[in-house]
Amino acid sequence: MEHAASRGSFSGRLGFILAAAGSAVGLGNLWRFPYLAEQYGGGAFLVTYLVLVVTFGVALMITEIAIGRRTGKSCIDAFLDLGEKYKIIGWIIAIIPLIIVPYYCVIGGWVTKYCVEYMSGMGSTLANGSFFGDFTSAALPGLFDSPVIWFVIYAILSVAVVAFGVQKGVERMSKILLPALLVLLVGICLYMLTVDGIADGLKYYLVPDFGDFSMKTVLGAMGQLFYSLSLAMGIMITYGSYMRKNVDIEKSAYTICLMDTCVAFLSGLMIVPAVVVFIGPGLSSGFGLMFETMPLVFESMPAGHIVGAVFFLLAMFAAWTSSISLAETAVSIFKDRWRWRRSTACVACLALILALGILSCLSFGPLADVKIIGMGFLEFFDFITNSVLMPIVAILTCIIIGYIVKTKFVVDEIELSGRFRMKPIYNALIMVVCPVFMALILVSGLLSYFGIYTI
Ligand code: PFF
Numbered sequence: 001m002e003h004a005a006s007r008g009s010f011s012g013r014l015g016f017i018l019a020a021a022g023s024a025v026g027l028g029n030l031w032r033f034p035y036l037a038e039q040y041g042g043g044a045f046l047v048t049y050l051v052l053v054v055t056f057g058v059a060l061m062i063t064e065i066a067i068g069r070r071t072g073k074s075c076i077d078a079f080l081d082l083g084e085k086y087k088i089i090g091w092i093i094a095i096i097p098l099i100i101v102p103y104y105c106v107i108g109g110w111v112t113k114y115c116v117e118y119m120s121g122m123g124s125t126l127a128n129g130s131f132f133g134d135f136t137s138a139a140l141p142g143l144f145d146s147p148v149i150w151f152v153i154y155a156i157l158s159v160a161v162v163a164f165g166v167q168k169g170v171e172r173m174s175k176i177l178l179p180a181l182l183v184l185l186v187g188i189c190l191y192m193l194t195v196d197g198i199a200d201g202l203k204y205y206l207v208p209d210f211g212d213f214s215m216k217t218v219l220g221a222m223g224q225l226f227y228s229l230s231l232a233m234g235i236m237i238t239y240g241s242y243m244r245k246n247v248d249i250e251k252s253a254y255t256i257c258l259m260d261t262c263v264a265f266l267s268g269l270m271i272v273p274a275v276v277v278f279i280g281p282g283l284s285s286g287f288g289l290m291f292e293t294m295p296l297v298f299e300s301m302p303a304g305h306i307v308g309a310v311f312f313l314l315a316m317f318a319a320w321t322s323s324i325s326l327a328e329t330a331v332s333i334f335k336d337r338w339r340w341r342r343s344t345a346c347v348a349c350l351a352l353i354l355a356l357g358i359l360s361c362l363s364f365g366p367l368a369d370v371k372i373i374g375m376g377f378l379e380f381f382d383f384i385t386n387s388v389l390m391p392i393v394a395i396l397t398c399i400i401i402g403y404i405v406k407t408k409f410v411v412d413e414i415e416l417s418g419r420f421r422m423k424p425i426y427n428a429l430i431m432v433v434c435p436v437f438m439a440l441i442l443v444s445g446l447l448s449y450f451g452i453y454t455i
Pocket of ligand 1: 024025026028029100104227229230322385
């Protein structure tokens, strides 16, 4: 079996942190977090989210990174190292990025299209109420108005970075894109603060409304947390396997979680108050917020087209580093399992993205009538990974590490590179708190999806 040294590695702590944070900071921070924060009581949600991230989120992330670094392998082989019969869990994890990366590239393609439109001065077209629907349903005539073209361009861009390898591709791009994203994000936030009447919008976003606080707030925050931190999809195991032994796992995990949370918070700051001022309270959920509401906001605000261009550029950077991490995880699985060369694995990964992604890409237009358990392709792929497979993987990982392999496996790896400050509560988190909450997320997600019961 290939060992870590021959598989490539990050150059050091900064490289690892920026790549992992780049993975975590994604579209989830931009369109999912602001909407959830608004729905679940503003500041009350922010406080709940923060508490959960520094306990639960960090514990899960540490566990995945440690499994990767200790075994020096990607998910299937890493779980095989834990015991022959756990290979199946590795396989389930391996399927997750393979399902997610194609549809993530479809959404990445939409973002790229919007970015190019704003940059070429055509932003007003996007604010026309029917544009998003017409574009995603492939109803527009021009070649560059087809979602398929943008999906293909975006997929090639993502896999091309992975083809350059861990340090020269993934790490180098993350070192450019993530800082650039932060600068653009802070820039827009500062600009938003100068908009007339923004104080009311800010109050709406920031003042805690504990009247709205319920079990739903906690479950909503928990679900968002493991989506946003790129947990339970093999990414942190893979990135851990590229991490040098002298890098402090715990400190790195805190830094990654903190960066991800800051970006989520700032995204809310950039989006929620402006929507409240220009459109009114009550954010739309899902894609509508980013692709329909935001263009309307940019249309109404001074210098809106410039802000729009910057907004979609930063969204593209956020999406790009995430899809790179998903593609790298898929490629590392092909490489480790079948000993393929990186170039072969990249070609296979691109072929898979194109074959599977086209279904999602057309699921709002020509394939709109094809339904799996009542959902279109994109919605189904998102549901089956985020609401079913990922919670199951998280529960199984906790059970294996907590009860079978024992937490010493993780603790020893972390103590190789520093003091493990969370140690006193780590066992309780991994053996009890995490699996119980994950089970609650799984059950409540399934029940509410099928409209049986909503907490
Ligand atoms: N953590 C990233 C995001 O928040 O967008 C990446 C990601 C998470 C991609 C979950 C896909 C996914 F289902």
